Amino acid sequence: MDKDKDLLLKEYIKMMTDMIVLCATLALSLFFWVLSLTISTYYGKLRSPVSPWRWLFSILVPLVLTIRAVKRRSLDGSGALGALLVGFVLTMANYSFFSSLLAFFITSSKLTRWGGAEKKKIDAEYKEGGQRNWVQVFCNGGVPTELALLYMIEVGPGEIPIDFGKQYSASWMCLSLLGALACSTGDTWASEVGPVLSKSKPRLITNWEEVPTGTNGGVTPIGLVASFLGGLVVGVAYFGTQLLFVGDLHLADPQWPIIVYGGVAGLLGSMLDSFLGANMQYSGFDSSIGKVVSYESATTQRICGKPILDNNAVNLFSSVLIALILPGLAWGAWPR
Numbered sequence: 001m002d003k004d005k006d007l008l009l010k011e012y013i014k015m016m017t018d019m020i021v022l023c024a025t026l027a028l029s030l031f032f033w034v035l036s037l038t039i040s041t042y043y044g045k046l047r048s049p050v051s052p053w054r055w056l057f058s059i060l061v062p063l064v065l066t067i068r069a070v071k072r073r074s075l076d077g078s079g080a081l082g083a084l085l086v087g088f089v090l091t092m093a094n095y096s097f098f099s100s101l102l103a104f105f106i107t108s109s110k111l112t113r114w115g116g117a118e119k120k121k122i123d124a125e126y127k128e129g130g131q132r133n134w135v136q137v138f139c140n141g142g143v144p145t146e147l148a149l150l151y152m153i154e155v156g157p158g159e160i161p162i163d164f165g166k167q168y169s170a171s172w173m174c175l176s177l178l179g180a181l182a183c184s185t186g187d188t189w190a191s192e193v194g195p196v197l198s199k200s201k202p203r204l205i206t207n208w209e210e211v212p213t214g215t216n217g218g219v220t221p222i223g224l225v226a227s228f229l230g231g232l233v234v235g236v237a238y239f240g241t242q243l244l245f246v247g248d249l250h251l252a253d254p255q256w257p258i259i260v261y262g263g264v265a266g267l268l269g270s271m272l273d274s275f276l277g278a279n280m281q282y283s284g285f286d287s288s289i290g291k292v293v294s295y296e297s298a299t300t301q302r303i304c305g306k307p308i309l310d311n312n313a314v315n316l317f318s319s320v321l322i323a324l325i326l327p328g329l330a331w332g333a334w335p336r
Helices: 002-042 052-071 077-093 095-113 116-122 134-155 168-197 221-245 257-280 311-333
Strands: 283-286 291-293 300-304
Touching: 052 077, 052 095, 077 095, 077 134, 095 134, 095 168, 095 221, 134 168, 134 311, 168 221, 168 257, 168 311, 221 257, 257 311
Parallel strands: none
Antiparallel strands: 283 291, 283 300
16 A cells, blocks of 8 residues: 555656646746747847747757656756757757757667667777766757857748758858758767677778777778768758748758758768867777777877867867858759
8 A cells, every 4th residue: 555655646746747847838938938029029120029839849848858868868967958958949940950959869869878788898988878968968069059049140030941042141050050960960870880780890090990999080881871871860850840841942942952961961070070089089909908998008009099189079070160161062062
């Protein structure tokens, strides 16, 4: 009987907690809606206020996903706060941004937990569940968040087609954001899939010599294919959302290249990440544990790189470079 009472009490507490969170979210979304309505009334140059449903979706959905991620140990406390901010900004700006972020987060989290037994053998810093903190969240989501804010300043919250002729700067921002997310996804897919499935040793991207598994800058054919597929998934998520929420797509430039763009961004981002890792991250083989490590010690023999950047910084620089360079190439090749 006591166990039944405890179970009922836990269920009651959970139900009440969910109700409180929902009511707080509704109140917060309505407050922001009234605030935007007031600002729009007094400053006529601003766009029409964002609907209360968009405020609600932008607050509630990232909150639910973040709570779920914390329970599954995909995020720690600081990572959850960072993810809430990133998720809110991207969702408010453009639903296509949100779906791309969701594709990155879900697939990356699942692949990080996949093949754990094999990864423990080769990764000296392996963490069960791959829990991400705020630094990792912002190194992957910081650039997209800044671009989403610039996008809202340029055109306001809402979905637009990629069309350089009609919305040049906004289209550039959209592709920059998509490229940054595809870059992060491609690198994650390559680093999580390659070491587990590859039957051959990786080769260093700078000189193509064989290196131990886990070396920064080491690539495999399977890893490169995985990076392209990871970016492709993000591109498909973006394109699918465009089809659902953007009207009059037939009046704009073709949108299908978004999918190809995502795949190319994933592949090039992963290769760029490997190149930076091979040169600016220290990799050495520690004979005392039989694994590749990122620190120097008496038992470590250097493989490549210098101790300039850590893995988070390399991820950040890679996404920045892809966000800056790739939209220009897309602008020249985009079918009109």
